[in-house]
Amino acid sequence: MEDPESGNTLMDISRVMADAKYRRMKLEKAKNPVVVQFWREIATKAGGEASLENIVPYIVSKFDVFTANDYMRPIIGQQKSAFNFRQIMDEKKILLVNLSKGRLGEINANLIGMILVGKILMAALSRVDDATKSFPPFYLHMDEFQNISTNSISAILSEARKYKLGLTIAHQFIAQLDQNIRDAVFGNVGSIAVFRVGPDDATALESQFLPVFNANDLMNVPNRNAYVRILAGGTPTKPFSISTNAPMPINQADVVARIAMSAKRYGRSRHEVEAEIQARYIKELIPTIGDSI
Template identity: 30%
Template sequence: METQKPFYNRDVTVFAETNFRDQRKTFGVKRADRRRHMYIIGKTGMGKASMLEHMIVQDIKRSEGLCVIDTQGLLVEELLYYIPSHRLKDVIYVNPADIDYPVAFNLLETSDDLQAQTELVQGLINIFKDLWVDIWGPRLEYVLKNSLITLLADENNTLLHILLLLTDADFRRRLLAKVTDQVILDFWLKEYQESPERFDSAAILPIRDKIGQIVSTSLLRNIIGQAKTGFNFEDIIAEKKIVILVLNKSKIGDEAARLLGSVFTLKLMLAAKKMQQPGRESADVYFYLYDFQNYSPALFNELITSPNFGLNLILCNQYLEQVPELVQRDIFGNFGTIVAFRVGSSDAVKLAEVMKLGMNPEDLMKLNKYNIMLTLSIDGETSAPFTAVTLEPLPVAGLKDNVIAYSRERYSHRREEAEESIRQSLHIYPTKNYAEAPIFVEPEISPANIDYPAVDAPSAENSVQDKSESDNNYTAEALAAFRDKFAQIIEPTNEMADLSIINLSASKPTLVEETKPQSKAVSPGEEVTFN
C-alpha cells in the first residue's frame, strides 16, 4: 500500500487520506473553502477529536487566529501540548474550574455605541430565553431587557448588579441619573416603582432566583462579577490570538458552561461584525465548537446564514437529535464540508439523504474508527461523497505548563483579589471577624430563599409619601438581609483556611522550563497513549 506523509501547507488544511484502491493520498480543505464552514458528526470514541487536533495544530503553526470551546475538556487540554514557544504569548487560556485564578469576563461589557449596546442586549435576551425556557414569558423578558439596558449606563456594572437594580431603591436612583432614554426612565419611575407587584411572580422572583443561583456559586461569580474583562474580543481577531476555553460541565455545571460559551460566542460574533469593513476581506478566525449543541441555538442561525465576516465555523457533535431542526436545516443548506464518522440508525438515514450518498445508510453505521464519509468543498463547489481515513493521532509535545502559567499571569487575577473587587462593586462589606467565623457549610442561597421581613401594606388613607417611605423601608430591610446572606458566601472562613481552599500565601505563577515530549511511536490506526 502506498502512503503519503502528511504535508502542511499555507493554504490547505489536511485532515485525512483517501483509501480508494489502497492508494493513500493526503488531502484537505483550502482556505477559501473553509469560509463555507465544516460540520463533523459521529459517535463518541470514533476519532473526531483526533481529526480536530490535526486541523488546530496546523492553524497554530501557520500563526492563524483561532478559538476552541469544549464542554468536556479532553480536546482542549491536549491542545496545550501543541503550542510552540513562538506562539506562547498568543494564547488566552480560560478555565473557569481554575478557581484560584479566575479570568474576568463581564458579560455586559461593551462600548458606548448605541448599536453595539442594542445588539448585545438582544443577544443576551436570546441566550437567556434558551437557558430559562422553563420560566420564560413576555413579562420576564420585558423586565430583563429593561434591566440590562439600564445596567449598561455604568460601565462598571455586571450581571450581578441586576439584583441591586431590582431590590435597592438607592442604587436604582443613582443609576437612573445616568440614563438618558426616556422610555427606560418611564418603565422604572412609572411602571416598576408605582406597581412593583405587577411584576413579582412573573418576572422579578424568577430573575432573582436564576441570578441568585449564579451569585451563590463563587466559581462563576468570580468570573462574571469582575467589571473589566481580562481580554479584548477585537484584539483576539486583529492579533490572531489562540483562545482555548475549557467549559467542563462536570466541573462547573451545565448551565454555567452553556452561559459562558454562548456569551463568548455572541461577543466574538459582534466584534467580528464591528470590524468588518466594506470592500475589505475580513480576517480569518477559525472557530471550533466541540459539542456545539450546548450553546444557544439562536446564535447559530445568525452565524450560519449571515454573510461571512471572518468567523469560519467548525462544528462538532455526536448525533442530530441534539440539534434543533432549524439549526440542522441551516447547516445542511449552507455548510460546504460535511464529515460523518460512525453514526446511529436514524442519523444514517438523514445523512444519506442530505449528503446524497446513493448507498445503503447502514454503511454509515459500520464505519470503523478513524474512517469517515464526507462531502468536501472544493473551489466553492461541493464534491460527490467519498470515504477516507483520518490521520494518525498526534503524539504529545509542547509547553503546556508554560501556557497555563503565562495565561494566568496575563489574563487572570488571584481569587481573593477578584472577590474583593466584587465586594466593593456590590457595596458588601465584612460583617464578622474571620477568626470568629463559624465552621463553613456551603449554603444553598439565592435571594428567593431569604426570609424577607414582613411589611404591612399601606392603607388607603396613607399618603403617597407614606407609601413611598414604606416601600423604601421594605427595600432597605430586604437588601440588608440579602447583603448579610451574600457576605456569608464570599467571605473566607476558618474552615476554608484550614482546608487551604484559599491559599493566601501563594505567589504569582512563574514560567517553567519547556516540558519534554511525552510521546511514543504509534502505528496507523493505533491510539496514542499519554503518560
C-alpha cells in the same frame, strides 16, 4: 451600562431589581429617558401580580445559580474583559475555552459558551468597518454544539462567511438539535465530515453522500475514519473517505507552563476579583433626594 463604576455586570442585575437605594442611584446617572420612565412611572407603580414585590424574587432566583457559584462569580463579576475579541481575530490569536460541566455545572457552562460565541460573532460582524476586507480568516470550533446553539444560529451561519468567520460545529447525533437549528445547519454548512453514526443519523445523512456512500456505509465507518463531502470553489465535491491521525502525545509540563503564562498575561487572581466585587457591594451609597425607588 451608563455608570460602569458602580457595577454593570450580570451580578448587578439582581441589585437593580431588589435594592431600591442602588436602583435610585443608577437612575440618577441614567441619561436614557425611556429607562428612567420605565422604572419611575411603570415598574414601581405596577400593582397586583405585576408588582415588583411579586416579580423580583422570581427574577433574582434565576441569577442565583450563577452568582452563588464560586467559579462563575469571578467571571461574571468583572467590570472589564481581559481580552478583546476583535483583536484576537484580526491578530490571528488563539482562544481556548474549557467549559467543564463538572467544574461549572451544566447551566453555567452553557451560559458562558453562548456568551462567548455571541461575543465572537459580534466581533466578526464588526469587521464591516473594513471596506477592503483585508482582515484574516478566523475559525471558530464548537464542540458539543447542541449546548450553545440558539435560535439565531440560522442568521449566524448565513452571515459569518461574509466576514471570513469559519464555523466548525461538532456533536454526537442530529436529534440533539432542534428542528429549526437542524434546518439552518444543513441549509448553510458546505462541508460535512461524518464518523460512524447510528441508524437514524445514517438515514438522515444518506442523501448528502449518495451515490458514493449509503446509510449502511455511514454506520460502519472504521475507527478514526470518516466520510467527507466538502465545498470547494462554491461547488460540492464528490464524497470521499479520510483517515485521521491518532492523538499526538501531550507534554503535560509544557501545557501547565503555557496555561500559567497565559494566566499571568491576561488573567487576574481570584482574590483580586473577589475583593473588587466585595468593594462594590459594601460601598456606601450617597443618600439622595428623589423618588423612593
